[in-house]
Amino acid sequence: MSELDELYSDLIMEHSMSGKNRKGLDHPTCSLLGHNPNCGDEIKLEAIVENGIIVDMSYSGHGCAISQSSTSIMIDTLKGKTIQEAKQIISIFIKMIKREELSSEELKSLKNARAFQNVANMPARVKCALLSWHTLEDLLQSLDK
Amino acid sequence: MKMTDFRKDFPLIANSKIAYLDSGATAQKPFAVLECMKNFYEKTNANPHRGVYKLSVDATNEYVAARQTVADFIGARSMDEIVFTKNATESLNLLAYSYGLDNISEGDEIILSIMEHHSNLVPWQMVAKKKHATLKYLYINKNCQIDESELEKITNKTKIVSITALSNVLGTKVDLDKIIKKAHAVGAKVIIDACQAVAHMPINVSDIDADFAVFSGHKIYAPLGIGVLYGKKELLEKMSPFMFGGDMIEYVYENDTTFAPVPTKFEAGTQNVAGAVGLAAAIKYLQNIGYEKICKHEQQLLEYAITNLKKLPYIDLYCTDELEKMAGVISFNMKGVHPHDVSSLLDGEGVCVRSGNHCAQPLLRFMGLDSTCRASISIYSNKDDIDKLIEALKKIYEKFKKYIG
Numbered sequence: 001m002s003e004l005d006e007l008y009s010d011l012i013m014e015h016s017m018s019g020k021n022r023k024g025l026d027h028p029t030c031s032l033l034g035h036n037p038n039c040g041d042e043i044k045l046e047a048i049v050e051n052g053i054i055v056d057m058s059y060s061g062h063g064c065a066i067s068q069s070s071t072s073i074m075i076d077t078l079k080g081k082t083i084q085e086a087k088q089i090i091s092i093f094i095k096m097i098k099r100e101e102l103s104s105e106e107l108k109s110l111k112n113a114r115a116f117q118n119v120a121n122m123p124a125r126v127k128c129a130l131l132s133w134h135t136l137e138d139l140l141q142s143l144d145k
Numbered sequence: 146m147k148m149t150d151f152r153k154d155f156p157l158i159a160n161s162k163i164a165y166l167d168s169g170a171t172a173q174k175p176f177a178v179l180e181c182m183k184n185f186y187e188k189t190n191a192n193p194h195r196g197v198y199k200l201s202v203d204a205t206n207e208y209v210a211a212r213q214t215v216a217d218f219i220g221a222r223s224m225d226e227i228v229f230t231k232n233a234t235e236s237l238n239l240l241a242y243s244y245g246l247d248n249i250s251e252g253d254e255i256i257l258s259i260m261e262h263h264s265n266l267v268p269w270q271m272v273a274k275k276k277h278a279t280l281k282y283l284y285i286n287k288n289c290q291i292d293e294s295e296l297e298k299i300t301n302k303t304k305i306v307s308i309t310a311l312s313n314v315l316g317t318k319v320d321l322d323k324i325i326k327k328a329h330a331v332g333a334k335v336i337i338d339a340c341q342a343v344a345h346m347p348i349n350v351s352d353i354d355a356d357f358a359v360f361s362g363h364k365i366y367a368p369l370g371i372g373v374l375y376g377k378k379e380l381l382e383k384m385s386p387f388m389f390g391g392d393m394i395e396y397v398y399e400n401d402t403t404f405a406p407v408p409t410k411f412e413a414g415t416q417n418v419a420g421a422v423g424l425a426a427a428i429k430y431l432q433n434i435g436y437e438k439i440c441k442h443e444q445q446l447l448e449y450a451i452t453n454l455k456k457l458p459y460i461d462l463y464c465t466d467e468l469e470k471m472a473g474v475i476s477f478n479m480k481g482v483h484p485h486d487v488s489s490l491l492d493g494e495g496v497c498v499r500s501g502n503h504c505a506q507p508l509l510r511f512m513g514l515d516s517t518c519r520a521s522i523s524i525y526s527n528k529d530d531i532d533k534l535i536e537a538l539k540k541i542y543e544k545f546k547k548y549i550g
């Protein structure tokens with residue numbers, strides 16, 4: 001179970017159980033629903049974006065520990081970033097999951113999201129880890145229009 | 146507990162250490178089937194019906210013999226009542242298009258059970274929408290069974306009752322006799338989805354007087370890509386073709402065509418002859434063992450699995466408490482842990498179970514669930530597989546309990 005053991009780490013499990021990023025926002029400026037039809041993971045991201053900065057984010061939804069914790073950790077990682085910075089970190093996260101080479105600078109920018117590195121070796125769970133990141137990517141993309 | 150060992154007949158099972166508990170999705174194939182297909186391709190392969198030479202005649206003969214084997218297997222009166230398809234889904238679509246669209250009109254009702262697989266549900270939604278008919282569902286009670294009072298939904302308006310013989314999520318056996326009698330009393334036709342059932346119990350379409358029945362070969366140890374539609378001959382004869390092209394015709398003119406007699410009318414294009422041959426081999430393998438032995442073996446295992454799962458207080462089981470009314474599959478969840486995580490971790494322990502909605506979203510929604518883990522058994526499953534499942538679940542719980550709280 002070693003690789004799996006590493007994946008289901010304290011960090012990931014605690015985030016998946018914790019409600020800290022499920023607090024809900026009173027006046028979100030944007031939101032988007034993301035889901036994996038195959039496995040039923042579903043998350044709704046809400047964000048307050050002001051002057052090009054992601055001031056706050058929250059999520060609701062349900063699904064496996066990987067999808068839920070990935071969402072929560074993403075929020076911790078990207079809160080306070082500019083849209084441009086966030087987009088870049090999202091693309092680095094996706095690169096990591098796709099097993100592409102990352103510079104140490106890039107790795108560092110992922111902070112706790114590095115915990116999902118092992119997902120790259122589990123094709124069946126890649127979608128779970130990427131769900132919220134892809135959803136936020138789409139959400140930020142829609143703000144550009 | 147002494148159990149017969151069929152494992153040696155299945156190369157994938159005999160040569161691996163995994164506990165394969167997903168036969169409900171697709172079963173592994175015995176040597177008998179693999180060899181039969183190899184033989185066909187090495188010695189008999191030709192396009193049946195289209196050649197006068199001996200090899201083509203041999204291929205045709207094997208195809209016809211396979212049809213007869215299937216007819217005998219499910220108790221059809223004649224092999225003309227057996228149509229080969231690629232799977233149960235195609236069989237059900239054939240029925241929806243060729244029977245449903247022509248025989249359902251505005252205001253009619255189609256009855257399904259809430260346990261239906263999407264393949265016996267979505268095609269009927271298509272028919273109901275196109276024809277402005279109504280879909281009605283027979284719901285299950287807390288004990289995962291259909292109460293007799295639900296059958297009151299079958300009325301004079303009912304034209305089709307399409308129902309599974311065995312739930313692929315709950316393992317519930319459906320009392321087909323009562324439903325078929327009630328449906329026939331109001332003049333409705335009955336379609337039996339025998340997809341899960343045929344692996345675990347005998348289905349005799351004549352005894353139960355089913356109008357149509359469908360199943361996929363791959364769940365009864367036959368190759369992928371071959372399925373069966375049974376239909377009463379007089380019904381099949383009245384139905385229009387589903388797909389058009391070669392083989393299914395009689396005379397083709399520039400602007401008109403007459404069709405071949407059943408079942409050929411429904412088999413357009415070159416067929417999966419090797420698949421049919423493999424299916425016949427799988428049926429013979431099953432018949433050689435006999436359902437009595439199969440049922441006994443599988444029921445013992447099912448009981449063993451349920452007894453041991455019940456000893457784990459952190460496991461929720463979704464099945465009837467009447468063991469004799471279920472077969473083949475067991476759905477469960479670990480409290481507080483998502484089924485996808487459980488099945489990933491089980492995979493890490495060499496135990497293959499399916500997790501998700503099992504192509505039965507309406508059922509899961511009805512039960513207030515998103516998804517479950519599902520362990521399904523077959524003749525090659527053994528006590529060891531179940532022990533591995535139980536031990537792995539214990540291990541997963543030990544790891545997770547501090548988070549579950």
Ligand SMILES: Cc1ncc(COP(=O)(O)O)c(C=O)c1O
Pocket residue numbers: 169170232233234235262264265309311312313338340341361504
């Ligand atoms: C009850 C039931 N019906 C229909 C099907 C569809 O079978 P196939 O995908 O082989 O067409 C399945 C397969 O899971 C099933 O379990």
Ligand SMILES: [Zn+2]
Pocket residue numbers: 039041063064066067127128485
């Ligand atoms: Zn997931």
